Amino acid sequence: MGMVLAVFEREVIGLIGIGVLFLLLMLRMPVGLAMLTVGIGGNYFISLAMPAFKFLPFLKQFKTLLWGVVSNYELSVVPLFILMGLLASHARLSNDLFAGFNALIGRFRGGVAMAAIGACAGFGAVCGSSLATASTMGRVALPELARLNYSPRLATGTLAAGGTLGILIPPSVALVIYAVIVEASVVDMFQAAIVPGLLAVVFFVVTIAVLVRLKPEFAPQTANLAPAERRRALWRLVPVLGIFGIIILGLGLGLFTPTPAAAFGTMIILLYGLFLRFSGLGEGLSNEGLKNSFLDTAVTAGMIYFILFGAEVLKIFFARAGLPALLAEWTSGSGIEPWLILIAMLLLLIVLGCFMDSLAMILVVVPFLWPALVELNGGDYVTASSAVYGLSADDLKIWFGIIALVVVELGLITPPVGLNVFIIASIAKHVSMGDVFRGVMPFFGVELIRIGLLLAVPGLCLVLPYYLSG
């Protein structure tokens, strides 16, 4: 068998491996398992084809490989962020956030929808999962929007789009994982995400303002809240906004290092939830909610660690097969305009985003695209002035990561398969899927503008890391 395989180049084995990976994924094999299977199997075939790469030493890496992944200090924020989001959700801080914003700006035309965007951004940032944000905020805000006779299209579109905001705004699990893959600083990534993330919030709010100006029937003028009710909502907003604001800005501006900030922030939210419950000021965190927060953290964190481990093993296989180098060689030797290649990569992310979990996608695809991009740009040590994309390799790392995540966000509201749209349509039973997609289109449009802006002006991502960490 070794003789037969020896005629294969190791790159061919690598490419066959990619094919098998997609085949296994299509056959419902769990994502992490498929990556591990191809990683281990691929290494075995490479050892047959190239006796220099022995199989047993590869297997011996498994003594500590798994331990190495779960004990990674930088990744320790992942379960903490997940727990933070679940606790915030079980303590119903999402309700307080929406009601508070609503008391602030709800009386303006379209204000309740804008309040929903604000609440989505705040809650989404802390929660970190766009699907969870869409479903939580959908349940909180949709009934209120319907009661006030907002157009169902505007209401559902707003929430489907608002749900995507949290992926980018720190604390973001996806950014942590990207940073670990390309060996960037998590703090730099968080700082870089702040401006593009807030830009999205501003764009969405402006979109609503323009829509309700063009079509006033979309958002009827609402009566002012009763003063007592308004005061109560504002009082409830203050602590939540304080906690969320400190976590988001503290991490985004790099004031705290991620792990202690995540651990401390989670503790504060837990204590505040218990305080609400025992002081009788609100429902707060029940025993059931507390237990389920931890158990659901186990499910999500277990899933992410399994995929991370699979990606680690797959990476060893791809590196041995020489695939990153091969892709880099192809792209730089192809003579295709580098900007077109970049846009093709982003399109690939959107298309794959229709089939794959966004985290899994980042884990599978980025390790490939990244070396090719560096090669195109002019190598690891290129200076900004002579680089193809006009950025040094370190800046390119940050910029590409942010844009890749924005594109992943876009995939969640892209017809005909945007997952956020499905979730909102399943909550708003009286609104058809088609209407939700029509409602989300204006937001889709401004997202395209935002991507264009970020592509044209890398400074939007780089300005904060530049001034804050030099």
Next chain:
Amino acid sequence: MIERLARWWALAGGLLLFAIMAVTTLNIAAFSADQVAALWGGNVYGLTGYEDFVTLAIASCGLMFFPWCQAQRGHVVVDVFTNHLPRSVRHALDRVWLLVICALALFLAYWMVQGLVQVWNDDALTAILGWPVWPSFVPGIVSLLLWAVVAGHQAFEPSYGDGPRRV
């Protein structure tokens, strides 16, 4: 019964996560107290070796989540390509993958035991606290074995439930 075991095991992992939160809070409180005490020339010491502790705790709790994640069928699959297939075919595929997971968990457990022996023999210690590393392998190995049991049990379960989580 197996599911309850996985559940308690995951909650024990959650307790470790809570321990990280508590230690961090103590540390931050000590740091703040130190800042305040410094005004009067005093000192309050925080806990040393924070990163060491987080590393050991997270290494254990990360793997302790696996059996419960499996019990909840939490590992994501891509299902858009198989949705149109008959239910029986999908379930047959899932059962095959469950057996593969069971085998994989046993494979990983075997190598992790080897890893335990290695760090034991090497007397591996953490950088600052100087704590031995090997105990953090033990919950991991137990987790992998429990993971294999859960997946193996699911593969032969007569009533199938909802199947794995969709992406």
